[in-house]
Amino acid sequence: FRISVIIKFCRRLLETDPRPAFEIPTYMAMASSSRAAIAISMAVQNSSLSKLQSFNGIFAIYKKQGPTSADVLNTLKKALLKEAGVANPNPRKRNKQPLKIGHGGTLDSNASGVLVVGIGEGTKMLTTMLAGSKKYRAIGELGKATDSLDVTGNVIEEKSYDHITKEAFEEKLKQFTGEIMQVPPLYSALKKDGKRMSVLLKQGQEVEAKPARPVTVYSLSLQDFSPPYFTIDVECGGGFYVRSLVDDLAKALCSCAHIKELTRTKQGQFTLEEHALKEDRWTLTDITQALQPCPKPSGQHKNVKKAKSKHMPTPSESKGGDGDTND
Missing domain, CATH: 3.30.2350.10 (Pseudouridine synthase)
Incomplete structure (x- = not known):
């Protein structure tokens, strides 16, 4: 609402509404409150989405038995986008997606446990960060x-x-x-x-x-x-x-x-007992605390990786491993 719109609204109200003029300030206050509420709501949503898009690193979640790793990742993505104020988020639609997220080391539908997730620049570092047993x-x-x-x-x-x-x-x-x-x-x-x-x-x-x-x-x-x-x-x-x-x-x-x-x-460095976030903790606050930051790749590293990307599989397919039957 603009101030001019509020003034026009009040004038029209005076012409058509038989109620005393002293009620007009109440309407103006209501209009101003609505305007403030909308502005605050939009600011909060923009702040949450910006915070989500600023995440760069990896963290671990708990994958329960039943869904595939891809399904679990889509559920996580939808929850985060919804909390950030994105209306009707479609995690499966990759074009124009406001959030970059992926997982390293697939677990099939029958397996459960630690599933490591990369977010932002962290998606490029999954293979490096997960080196180990x-x-x-x-x-x-x-x-x-x-x-x-x-x-x-x-x-x-x-x-x-x-x-x-x-x-x-x-x-x-x-x-x-x-x-x-x-x-x-x-x-x-x-x-x-x-x-x-x-x-x-x-x-x-x-x-x-x-x-x-x-x-x-x-x-x-x-x-x-x-x-x-x-x-x-x-x-x-x-x-x-x-x-x-x-x-x-x-x-x-x-x-x-x-x-x-x-x-x-x-x-890697993530254990089921200490690091894997269960579904009730798939929130911006919990992920902020759990996120392990990744160093951004240098320009030289990016060029080398780009040159190899046509010939190399994704992190979850690079060597294979148990549990990667169905995804």
């Missing part, structure tokens, strides 16, 4: 193998497991510690002819397994053994699949197995 806790089931190596797949084989003892299990774990060779699962985010192998398989196409590749297991321990179920903790390097580990381990024990539950408890 990852930790998982996996619950497996002996006696049944599935095509996806986890509980979401179809059972393709059943074998006895009565002969497996806790001592034999722990002894066999030693063979899978250190530098080992591992064949990635068919159902994975690894690509063939530009398409994810898991997608090709769901389309009914035949896919050959990728060749074995070197991976690193820093530590591997048995936490519980209650056949047919067992729980293991794994600390590994990039490109490692816990699903393949469980499958290979069971075969070495003359049986078969698959993963029932998988939780990532650590990625």
